[in-house]
Amino acid sequence: MDVTVVDPQAASVAAAIQNILTVSKRGPRLCPVRDVLDRVGDKWSLLAILHLGSAEAVRFNELRKQIDGISQRMLTVTLRSLEADGLVTRTAYAEVPPRVEYRLTALGQSLLGAVIALGNWATAHAPAIAQARQAFAG
Structure with missing residues (x-):
């Protein structure tokens, strides 16, 4: 047996x-x-989720300054996609000039833990990945 x-x-x-x-x-x-x-898994969503998770509410231009290299249009597209998926909420205030704030929803907050874990893994293993890439390139 x-x-x-x-x-x-x-x-x-x-x-x-x-x-x-x-x-x-x-x-x-x-x-x-x-x-x-x-x-x-796109280029900008994880960064947006991390930055939104680091504050209660973030205004559009503040978020744009925090995410290095993102254009206004791409940030708009990214936030709309995250909003459509129920991960982000957008609040527009009737003020002059208009003020718009973004927050993670409860669903977005639940994803934040996985994003942080992935970020921690990437940080911890970045040297090994860089070494493997260098060895592969020969």
Whole structure:
């Protein structure tokens, strides 16, 4: 009789991966992982989420100054996409000049933890990645 010893953590990881892959086999339009990664995996969304998560409310021009290299148009497009997904809320105040503030919603706040974890991972592993790239380039 063959006995296979399985690490419970590895089995848990394998089950989680299998669950995600099973969902993705339903097609790209029905895959929640692909859908979310398409949105937050673009060039600017994660930075916007991080900056919005660092304050109660952020005005448009303040956010634009904080995100180095983003154009006014691209910030507008990014914020509208995040708003459409329910991650960001936009509040316009009837003042002269008009004042618009952006905040993370509760859903956006729940995503912020994963974004911070990804950022911490990237920071911790950046030297190893740079070394691997250099070794690969030869």
